[in-house]
Amino acid sequence: DSGVTQTPKHLITATGQRVTLRCSPRSGDLSVYWYQQSLDQGLQFLIHYYNGEERAKGNILERFSAQQFPDLHSELNLSSLELGDSALYFCASSVVSGRRGETQYFGPGTRLLVL
Amino acid sequence: QKEVEQDPGPLSVPEGAIVSLNCTYSNSAFQYFMWYRQYSRKGPELLMYTYSSGNKEDGRFTAQVDKSSKYISLFIRDSQPSDSATYLCAMRGSDYKLSFGAGTTVTVRA
Numbered sequence: 001d002s003g004v005t006q007t008p009k010h011l012i013t014a015t016g017q018r019v020t021l022r023c024s025p026r027s028g029d030l031s032v033y034w035y036q037q038s039l040d041q042g043l044q045f046l047i048h049y050y051n052g053e054e055r056a057k058g059n060i061l062e063r064f065s066a067q068q069f070p071d072l073h074s075e076l077n078l079s080s081l082e083l084g085d086s087a088l089y090f091c092a093s094s095v096v097s098g099r100r101g102e103t104q105y106f107g108p109g110t111r112l113l114v115l
Numbered sequence: 116q117k118e119v120e121q122d123p124g125p126l127s128v129p130e131g132a133i134v135s136l137n138c139t140y141s142n143s144a145f146q147y148f149m150w151y152r153q154y155s156r157k158g159p160e161l162l163m164y165t166y167s168s169g170n171k172e173d174g175r176f177t178a179q180v181d182k183s184s185k186y187i188s189l190f191i192r193d194s195q196p197s198d199s200a201t202y203l204c205a206m207r208g209s210d211y212k213l214s215f216g217a218g219t220t221v222t223v224r225a
Contacts (some may be wrong), residue, residue: 042216042217043218045213045214056210104161106159106160109158
């Protein structure tokens with residue numbers, strides 16, 4: 001158990017709908033990352049938040065948005081869903097520790113199926 | 116061309132064999148190199164973490180990084196059926212954005 005929690009575990013919805021995925025980082029971790037994992041694209045970085053502020057964006061669609069709240073939990077919002085958005089969505093939190101630098105710990109993921 | 120290339124396999128070995136996995140990359144800015152293990156329907160779990168070139172050993176696992184060749188490897192000695200999983204290489208520069216390989220699916224036969 002990494003200490004990162006994600007809800008819900010599974011989500012089934014229809015095209016055109018909007019969903020919200022939630023992530024709670026490990027205690028004390030200020031950084032939250034979102035990733036999308038699909039069969040054809042592998043694990044892709046979406047977005048990084050640090051202590052409430054957006055730090056970096058990856059291959060995130062304009063239909064997707066995220067935020068990190070004062071209690072450090074984060075939400076990933078996916079709107080106007082398409083069939084191709086079906087994937088596993090992972091959240092990771094991280095800590096910076098000395099020479100080792102930053103280590104990311106992944107949550108169990110949310111499996112999204114768009115029908 | 117992808118930034119990180121990893122043969123997806125699958126790779127099947129008998130119990131006790133050495134598993135050899137590798138990745139190549141094109142971005143010279145990568146400084147931190149990691150290997151993650153992912154069991155089916157679970158989140159990736161950090162196995163090994165290496166900074167710059169060199170070798171690192173942790174129990175049955177050895178990670179090697181050759182920055183001059185842009186090539187990293189993971190070796191698993193005395194493999195066990197519980198090692199059956201997908202192994203993902205990951206790397207980053209100073210910006211904390213991880214780039215992953217496609218993952219290699221490994222099966223260790225009892």
